[in-house]
Amino acid sequence: MEQLLAVRDDDRSEPELAGAHSHVASCEACQGELDRLHQRTARLRALPTMAPARNHFPAVRTRWQWERNQRRIRMVSGMFTAAAAALLLSLVGRDLMNPPRLDAEQQLQTAIDASQQLEATLHAWDPAQRVVDGRTARLVVVIEDRIAQVDGRLQDAARLEHAERVQRQVELWRERVGLMNALVDVHVTQVSNVDL
Amino acid sequence: MTRVLTMDVLSPTEADAVVARARLGDPVALEALYRTYSTGVYSLARRICRTTEDAEDVLQETFFEVCRSIRTYRGDGSIWGWIRSVASSKALMRLRRNKYRATDELNDELAPARGASTALRMDLEAALDRLSDTARAVVWLHDVEGYTHEEIGTQMGRTASFSKSQLARAHQRLRGWLGDEAVVA
Known part of the structure; x- marks a missing residue:
C-alpha cells in the first residue's frame, strides 16, 4: 500500500519507488487498486463540510479581550513598579552613596552632650573621696590641666565669627570628650597608661 | 494530487484589508475572519477529533490564537493556510491531551x-x-x-x-x- 500511495502521490524520493511506478503501469491488478485509491481519496475530499452548531466568536472575543486587558494591566503596573523602583533607588541610592552629614551645630551639641555625660559619670564616682596612688594622682593632674587648657581655648573661640567659631568649638569639645574619657578611665579603672 | 481547501468568501483584496485591520486588533475584522473561516476550521477539527465538544474547543482555541497572534502573520501564504495550520496544530494537541x-x-x-x-x-x-x-x-x-x-x-x-x-x-x-x-x- 505504501508503494501504491507513492505512485498516487508521484513520490519518487526513494530508488525502489521508481520500480513501483513501472510495475503499476504494467500490472492490471495494481492499476485497479490505484483506481480504488484515487476514488477513495476523491470520496474523502467530497465529504461534506461541517459547521459549528453555534457562533463561538463571542466567547473567543471575551477571552481575548480579557487577556489583552490583563496584559495591559501587567504592562502598566510593571512600568509603574519600575518607575517607582527607579525613583526609590535614586533617593535611597543617593543617601547610600552620600550618607547625610550632621551639620556643625549638631556635631557641636553631640560633643557637648558626650562631655557632660562623662562629667556626670565622674561626679557620680566622686573621686575626691577615693584613695589613689601617687602615679594615678599625677596622671589626673596632667589630664585636668589639659582640660583646663581646652576650656580656655573654648572661651577664646567664643569670640570668633559664627561659622569659624562653631567649627573650632566642635574640635575643642571633641578634644575635651577625649580627655574626659581618659580621666574617667584613670579614676574608675585606675588605668595608669592613658594615651594622651 | 492534493486538494487545498480555499475559502472564497473573501476575495484576496478583501482578505488583505480584513487582515490588516485584524492585525490592529479590530474586533470587527477578527469576527469577519471567524465568520469566513470557522466552518473550515470546525470541519478540520471535527474530522481529526472524535467528539463535537473537542472540535468546538479546537475551534475556540484556534480563533483565540488567531486573535492573539495575527500580528505575527507575515502574509507569506494565504490567511486560510495560516489559520488552518493553527487549527491542525490545536487539533493534534487536543488528540495528545486526550x-x-x-x-x-x-x-x-x-x-x-x-x-x-x-x-x-x-x-x-x-x-x-x-x-x-x-x-x-x-x-x-x-x-x-x-x-x-x-x-x-x-x-x-x-x-x-x-x-x-x-x-x-x-x-x-x-x-x-x-x-x-x-x-x-
Missing part, C-alpha cells in the same frame, strides 16, 4: 480481518471514524488538507516515515472495511 492512544489500540483490534468473507461494508465516514486517531488525522491532513508527510511528521513530533506508514496502514484498513469499491472509469 490520550486517545489506549482507545486507538482498542479500535485497531476491532478492525475486521482483510479479505474476510463477511466484508464489512460501511459508510466512508463511519470507516474514517473507526480508524485510530493518529491514522485518521494523517489521512485527513495528507489526503484532504494537502499537507506533506514532512509537515505532518513535524506537527506530530514524529518523522515523515511515521506519517507515511500511518497513511499506508490507514488505507489498508479502509480498503478492507469498505470492501470492493466500484471503480468509476
